[in-house]
Amino acid sequence: MNVTRPVMRTGRKFAQVLEGARDVFLAEGFEGANVDDIARAAGVSKATLYSYFPDKRLLFMEVARAECLNQAEAAMKLVRPDLPPRDQLLGGARQIVEFFNSPMSLSIFRMCVAESERFPEMAREFYRNGPLMARNLLADYLKCATEQGVLKVDNPELAAEQFAELCKAGIFMRRVFGVAEEQSPEWCEEVAQSAVEMFMARYGVQQDAV
Template identity: 50%
Template sequence: MDGNTPEIKRGRKYDQVIAGARKVFLNQGFEGASVDLIAKEAGVSKATLYSYFPDKRILFIEVAKRECAAQADRALQVDATDIPVREMLTTMSYKMMEFLTSTFAQRIFRICVAESDRFPELGREFYASGPKLLEDRLSQYFEHAVERGELKIDDVGLAAMQFQELVKSEIFVKMIFNIIEKPTQAEVDRVIKGAVDMFLARYGA
């Protein structure tokens, strides 16, 4: 963590606190998630909660980081060496889309943007645990695919960010601005096929 964020204490009730906070943040949002409510949901005292997380922002950052890390793991948990690039990209895209269109991800994004001016560490931590983590994981996969001769990429970091943006096309933006509540399966299929087709048209070997 950066210099503005205190070191987080770990202990036997840490996971309990995180699980309770996740549920409350999901149901109530950041502003509506009171310390009393989080402590009650987690089954701990306020004193115990504060001993782990003296600031609600720090707790939110930790919940968001764990959720984003889990999403990155889910998106890239397939053995890349055994799967053709198109199939791998398509599989990753569906897992990314599942997270991006979840209520939790939408709320995380809105909260981080809304609070980023007052609490810049919130945005930095979210970026590091979300887009940057996924960029690093995608870059590693792309490097292997380049070595196998399946992709031709000079800047894998840029390609990783471009692929994320392709998957976010249309649906994510419309959800963020409440144009749509949830995409249909046909809309998801259309965006993902377009993302993979465009990416391979540019970087396919």
């Protein structure tokens, strides 16, 4: 199949193909998913599937791109300047923890790492549409909160990266190396709460702690 032809993101069956592909990739992973199963789940012919996506990698990355955009849109809805920073950060932490605990997110990560040398632009696109977008969104919030005097952050971009790393603790490494299954909601909540407490201990201001 031709891997250089661009993805066609128009047509009435495009969303149908993505939904079916997402279900199959989530259940089988990238290697285990095959075109026949994806076409069947999407309710389209293989010819229709190929007309949109000439290569399985392109289809996988389009699913990854859509997942990242959905996460970004959900994160934007969480941004409420009227909330105290602790509450605002907790909402963000819960979403980040959920992302790192997600089987789909792990599949995307593994795929991008495995193919980063042969298809570097694919990995870069995932980074731009996922981690970088989330970091910039959080950094913008931290900058505004600092200007309002409710946080004290000198380097918003670095602080945003640190916050994401806190939200990975006890989850991401266990999941990515396959030493643990999907973590329980109780553990995810504990990780999110702890991440916020540690972040506030470093970047909070006195009135927030009172």
